[in-house]
Structure formats: structure tokens, C-alpha cells
Amino acid sequence: MNYWLVKTEPETFSWDDLVKKGEDIWDGVRNYQARNNLRKMKKGDGLLFYHSGKNPGIVGLAEVSRENYPDPTANGGDWSVVDIKPVRRLERTITLKEIKENPLLQDMVLVKSSRLSVQPVTKAEYENILKLFL
DNA sequence: GCCAACGTTGGC
DNA sequence: GCCAACGTTGGC
Numbered sequence: 001m002n003y004w005l006v007k008t009e010p011e012t013f014s015w016d017d018l019v020k021k022g023e024d025i026w027d028g029v030r031n032y033q034a035r036n037n038l039r040k041m042k043k044g045d046g047l048l049f050y051h052s053g054k055n056p057g058i059v060g061l062a063e064v065s066r067e068n069y070p071d072p073t074a075n076g077g078d079w080s081v082v083d084i085k086p087v088r089r090l091e092r093t094i095t096l097k098e099i100k101e102n103p104l105l106q107d108m109v110l111v112k113s114s115r116l117s118v119q120p121v122t123k124a125e126y127e128n129i130l131k132l133f134l
Numbered sequence: 135g136c137c138a139a140c141g142t143t144g145g146c
Numbered sequence: 147g148c149c150a151a152c153g154t155t156g157g158c
């Protein structure tokens with residue numbers, strides 16, 4: 001089981017939208033690194049659901065419900081999507097600020113390469129994030 | 135709204 | 147294949 005962080009602008013697609021829909025296709029990724037990460041995802045992998053923009057931070061836990069298949073929104077081009085479904089909302093938002101301030105989380109891709117929209121997260125990082133609100 | 139970081143494009 | 151120009155992302 002692997003862990004990932006997926007970013008979205010809440011104005012475009014938020015955690016609440018995902019909960020409302022119950023399941024959603026994670027489409028529109030047009031970055032090779034992000035796409036390659038999508039392709040490595042296995043059903044049941046854990047996802048940290050991250051809101052960018054105003055008050056950036058992790059708001060919920062989700063999981064991969066369907067492994068990668070071709071992106072129906074791509075006009076040609078070799079792009080992939082996965083389906084994801086919500087697991088639960090976090091008790092509170094884990095802000096980018098506190099992630100940056102936490103010595104245990106300094107190696108997260110989020111801290112080092114903030115623009116990548118689909119990122120791998122280590123098991124240790126995932127567990128350390130859970131500890132922040134459990 | 136600004137700007138730094140990064141990815142992509144295209145001329146040579 | 148290099149690199150300048152440009153576009154986009156996303157934090158602040």
C-alpha cells in the first residue's frame with residue numbers, strides 16, 4: 001500500500017464536492033511527473049486531499065477506487081486518470097504552514113517541490129500527518 | 135496582485 | 147541539444 005498527496009483548487013473541485021459525488025474521476029492532469037504518479041497508484045492506496053490557494057492544507061483522506069485508465073478529457077495525448085473516493089474529513093485542516101514547520105515533514109515533496117499536483121508520500125510522512133490530529 | 139519556481143516550446 | 151522566452155502554478 002502506497003500513499004499520495006493530490007492537490008486541487010477548492011474553487012474548482014473541493015473536498016465537499018468529492019463527498020457529494022461519493023466518487024470522482026481525477027482527470028485533467030497534464031504534467032508527466034504527476035501522470036506517472038497516477039499510473040503507479042493501486043486500488044486502496046491512501047490519498048491526502050490537499051486544497052491549494054487560500055488557506056492551503058490537507059483537509060481529508062481519500063483512497064484510490066479504480067486504477068489508472070485513459071483520460072477521457074484528453075484530446076489525444078497520452079494521459080491517465082484514476083477514480084478516487086473520500087474516506088473521511090480531517091478533524092481540522094493540516095495547514096501548509098505547520099507542515100513546513102514540522103521537522104518530521106521537511107522531506108515531503110510538498111515542501112520541496114510545491115507545484116507537483118500528484119505527489120508520493122512516504123508511510124512515515126503519512127503516519128506523522130495523522131498524528132497531528134489524532 | 136506579485137513573483138519565484140518550474141515546465142514547455144521553439145529557434146538556432 | 148542548448149537555452150531564452152513564455153506560460154502556469156501556487157504561496158504569500
